[in-house]
Amino acid sequence: MTNDNPQIGIIMGSDSDLPTMxxxxxxxxxxxxxxxxxxxxxxxxxxxxxxxAQTAHQRGLKVIIAGAGGAAHLPGMVASLTPLPVIGVPVSTRHLQGVDSLYSIVQMPGGIPVATVAIGNAKNAGLLAVQILASQQPELLERVQQYRQTLTQSVMDKQAALEKLGYQQYLSQKS
Incomplete structure (x- = not known):
């Protein structure tokens, strides 16, 4: 969803990162x-x-999500160039399954923070970016709270089904 007034920048080092992002x-x-x-x-x-990175805030962006695999320099370099919060998404790699990316992103020097989510978990990066925006946008905050309630209800529904069916039948239905 791209339009004339984006608030979140989602960037990646390669088009191969798009399935993750x-x-x-x-x-x-x-x-x-x-x-x-x-x-x-x-x-x-x-x-x-x-x-x-240097013009992101001038273009109206409020948060940047940067996905990168391998050396994973993109999130840290962008964080060093922008005053905006940056959320790094380590992208899984063929040889090291994204551990290399994770280490690269989380090992930023003092003064240049990059929030980092789990390997491949761009969904959580998106949620964190939305929550950052919601801290200043009451309507969005309300929607974040509703989203959280749906997560809670989903778990409660699963618990009710587990109690009703027993674990063996519950598991057989999940297969």
């Missing part, structure tokens, strides 16, 4: 928060990365 895009769509989705490589398009 679609979780953040879906959350933005669910909460009807406009987002800007772009491929911005720290290594292959460094000047584009610098321009994107």
């Amino acid at each position: 679609q979780g953040a895009i879906a959350i933005c769509e669910e909460f009807e928060v406009a987002c800007d989705v772009a491929i911005v490589s720290a290594h292959r398009t460094p000047q584009r990365m610098v321009n994107y």
Whole structure:
């Protein structure tokens, strides 16, 4: 969901990261928060990365979600160039399953924070970005609270089914 007034920037180092990052895009769509989705490589398009990060706040963005695999420099480099909060999404890699990406993103030096979610969990990055926006937008805060209530209700419904069916029948229905 991209429009003229995006509040969340969702960037990735390569189009191969898009399947992972679609979780953040879906959350933005669910909460009807406009987002800007772009491929911005720290290594292959460094000047584009610098321009994107340095002008993000001037373009109306409030939060940036940056997904990266392997060396995973994008979230940290963007965080070093923008005054906005940056949320890093470690993208799973073929050889190290994203642990390399996670370590790269979380090991930022003092003064340059990057919030980081679990490997491949762009959905949580999207939710965190929405919650950051909701701290200043009462209507959005209400929707975040409603979302949380649906999570609670989902667990309670599962518990009721487990109690009614017993664990063996419950598990057989999940298969």
